[in-house]
Amino acid sequence: MNTRPLRLISLLFLVAGLTACGESEPPWRGHDITGVMPELAYNLVDENSELVSAGAYADNIRLLFFGFTHCPDICPVTLGRLKAAIATLEPAQRERIRVLFVSVDPERDPPAVLRRYTDNFGERFIGMTGSQAQLRELTKRYRVTYGYGEKDKNGFYPVSHSSAVFVFDPQGNARLLFNQSLTVTDIAADLERLIDAGATVETRAKGRKAVAQAATGAGTANYP
Amino acid sequence: MVDEGLLSWLRLLLPWEPLWPLIATFMLVLAIYVRGLGRRSQLSDMPGALGFLTGLAMMYAVMQTHLDYLAQYMFFVHRGQHLVLHHLGPFLIALSAPSAVLAAGSPNWLRAAWQRLAGSLPVRAIYRVVQQPVIAGLLFVGLIYFWLIPSVHFDAMLNARYYWLMNLSMAIDGLLFWWLMLDPRPPGATPVTRGIGVRIAVLCAVMPPQILLGAWIALSRDVIFDVYAVCGRAWPISPMVDQQLGGLLTWIPAAMMSVLATLVLLRLHFRNERARRSPTPYPATSEAL
Numbered sequence: 001m002n003t004r005p006l007r008l009i010s011l012l013f014l015v016a017g018l019t020a021c022g023e024s025e026p027p028w029r030g031h032d033i034t035g036v037m038p039e040l041a042y043n044l045v046d047e048n049s050e051l052v053s054a055g056a057y058a059d060n061i062r063l064l065f066f067g068f069t070h071c072p073d074i075c076p077v078t079l080g081r082l083k084a085a086i087a088t089l090e091p092a093q094r095e096r097i098r099v100l101f102v103s104v105d106p107e108r109d110p111p112a113v114l115r116r117y118t119d120n121f122g123e124r125f126i127g128m129t130g131s132q133a134q135l136r137e138l139t140k141r142y143r144v145t146y147g148y149g150e151k152d153k154n155g156f157y158p159v160s161h162s163s164a165v166f167v168f169d170p171q172g173n174a175r176l177l178f179n180q181s182l183t184v185t186d187i188a189a190d191l192e193r194l195i196d197a198g199a200t201v202e203t204r205a206k207g208r209k210a211v212a213q214a215a216t217g218a219g220t221a222n223y224p
Numbered sequence: 225m226v227d228e229g230l231l232s233w234l235r236l237l238l239p240w241e242p243l244w245p246l247i248a249t250f251m252l253v254l255a256i257y258v259r260g261l262g263r264r265s266q267l268s269d270m271p272g273a274l275g276f277l278t279g280l281a282m283m284y285a286v287m288q289t290h291l292d293y294l295a296q297y298m299f300f301v302h303r304g305q306h307l308v309l310h311h312l313g314p315f316l317i318a319l320s321a322p323s324a325v326l327a328a329g330s331p332n333w334l335r336a337a338w339q340r341l342a343g344s345l346p347v348r349a350i351y352r353v354v355q356q357p358v359i360a361g362l363l364f365v366g367l368i369y370f371w372l373i374p375s376v377h378f379d380a381m382l383n384a385r386y387y388w389l390m391n392l393s394m395a396i397d398g399l400l401f402w403w404l405m406l407d408p409r410p411p412g413a414t415p416v417t418r419g420i421g422v423r424i425a426v427l428c429a430v431m432p433p434q435i436l437l438g439a440w441i442a443l444s445r446d447v448i449f450d451v452y453a454v455c456g457r458a459w460p461i462s463p464m465v466d467q468q469l470g471g472l473l474t475w476i477p478a479a480m481m482s483v484l485a486t487l488v489l490l491r492l493h494f495r496n497e498r499a500r501r502s503p504t505p506y507p508a509t510s511e512a513l
Binding site: 148179 | 296378381453454
């Protein structure tokens, strides 16, 4: 009689443990922003002087980063880290990733300058910029901002900008935020996991499509 | 050119993120107050009106003008915003003892609704609990600490809903706290009108934790709140300078408000004492609720 409550408690723990094992996933290395930030949307000019919107590079995991090519530290370090993380992935996985480098300094970063700059980091990197109105709209959408400092004797001026990388899944949903504390390994691990999750969704969708087609096929077979 | 400049200045008065219910509330309170002033047309209302309208305008300005944009992207402006929302604005509003003017300006249906709400048992019970001096002091300091926990602060600045929850909770708690502290009625007039001594004790008790927190932020050698780097700052400024300024704003003016309130309470105490001793009652509470 006395052991009954004990047994009940251990059973409860067992159930709790099982459900925990079954449901919980390891946390992301980056900051999870699923549902917090809106889906990817922008109207900009890319490094080939073409108008682009969020429809471009759809089906890719997109890494959005705001900066400027005269940036002395944060931009080259962040883009370098992304480059190193992407380099650790399989070639097929690399094809699934696009880094959108949005310059918030359009005055000094026309498309040609942007192209030269992003070429340093690899073909997965695309430079973009826009008018002040377009840039303000996009930065406000992700609750970030930028600002310009005073010009010095050489005409150089500093630019304040977001140091974070916003990660969007192939459907354009905001998923993760990489800040400066993440290592190359952390970034690569999260990217790989996102690619795998995307692949699973795709296979499932393809599977469903195949089943649906088979079903309709069977249906049409009955009614030739 | 002049028009361009004027326009860009006017644009600074527009909200960065308009919160229509909030704007409507401010406008309603303003309209009722001004109407009340007109209906009473007493010269003695004027000092109070100055305090009330200044407090109201300050609270509106930090939430629904370009200042809110700066507060989202600069730590020290954010600390200034909370100084206004939690200390300065509510302090001025409570000091102005606006109940009589607001009551005079309210339409009948609103006054009746307010009396029903304020008279209902659950509301009275909750009000008594949050206005219990120890709880009120803990809430006052606790909220400042809570929203400055780095991980909480990170989410609040990144998530629009948390951001407004943070600001409104500071504003409401500020109003409750200073309303309790600066209540001009003689102690004991209502169950929540506390003795002057108790109130001064609470004001003293909330000072050291604020000083400690402000000093810790101002003197820290590392950047504590990295969300401002993540979101970008409104203009290029050293993160450490931004943090030190914010720490100083949390440290010095916040604690000074307690000293100011103590002076106000001492004056109130002497006035009450004089009124008690003089054979003809001194109209100490004529301007009160």
